[in-house]
Amino acid sequence: MSVEDPVWAHGLDGACLCGAVRIRVERHRAEVGACHCSRCRIWSGALFAVFSAPPASVTVEGPVSVYPGEIAERAFCGTCGSNLWLRDNDDGAYEFMIGAFPGAKDYPLISEIYHDKAFAAVTLAGDHRRTDAAPYEAENPHLMEG
Numbered sequence: 001m002s003v004e005d006p007v008w009a010h011g012l013d014g015a016c017l018c019g020a021v022r023i024r025v026e027r028h029r030a031e032v033g034a035c036h037c038s039r040c041r042i043w044s045g046a047l048f049a050v051f052s053a054p055p056a057s058v059t060v061e062g063p064v065s066v067y068p069g070e071i072a073e074r075a076f077c078g079t080c081g082s083n084l085w086l087r088d089n090d091d092g093a094y095e096f097m098i099g100a101f102p103g104a105k106d107y108p109l110i111s112e113i114y115h116d117k118a119f120a121a122v123t124l125a126g127d128h129r130r131t132d133a134a135p136y137e138a139e140n141p142h143l144m145e146g
Contacts, residue, residue, distance in 0.1 A: 007031055014101035016077035021062030021084060023100065028053035032098055032107045034124060036114040037133070038145055043074055044083060047122040050095040051104055055087075058094050071142060 009030035014023040029052050040048030063078035068089075075084045086095045098104045109128050116132040118124070137144045 012101055012103045014096065014104075016062070016080055016082035016084060016100060018077065018080035018082070020079040021060065021064055021077045021082070023061075023084070023096070024059040025053045025057055025094075025096070025101075026059075027057040028096075030104075030107050031110045032104070033095075034109060034112045036112070036118040036122075037143070038117070039069070040086075040114075041117070041119070043086075044097070046119050047124075048086070049098050049109075050086065051098060051101075051107055052093045052095050054093055055091065 007029055008027060010027055012025045012028060014025070015021060032049050032051055035048040035050075037048075064075050064084065065078040067074045067076070072086050072088045074086050076082060077084065082100065083097050084100060085097065087093070098107065109124060109126055111129040111131070112118075112124055113131045113136050114133050115130040133145070
């Protein structure tokens with residue numbers, strides 16, 4: 001998609017629970033993707049819901065700690081522990097936790113992966129793209145849960 005596409009938005013501020021980490025995103029996708037894989041369920045508590053932004057558009061200030069996972073880093077506030085983002089180990093886009101960004105509250109859910117792994121308590125309604133584990137891992141074999 002091009003920068004002129006209406007799904008691209010400009011200027012969004014976020015912070016962790018205690019306010020020690022502040023994030024400014026100059027350009028990002030104003031849409032949400034959800035993941036129910038075991039890694040994301042464990043890290044987030046049940047459901048990982050994010051919007052993405054290119055690295056050059058992100059400014060972060062504060063005590064960020066990073067867990068360097070096998071396929072992606074997962075960042076959190078070093079003071080309060082709030083989850084902040086996931087970022088593929090190949091220096092890909094930031095995938096920000098929507099809860100840290102009040103301005104993202106109206107972004108639509110456009111996709112859901114590992115749909116067949118979702119906990120019953122976090123079943124998502126709506127008309128969005130849903131992909132189960134097998135077809136998703138067939139297209140992304142490096143993400144296989146095993």
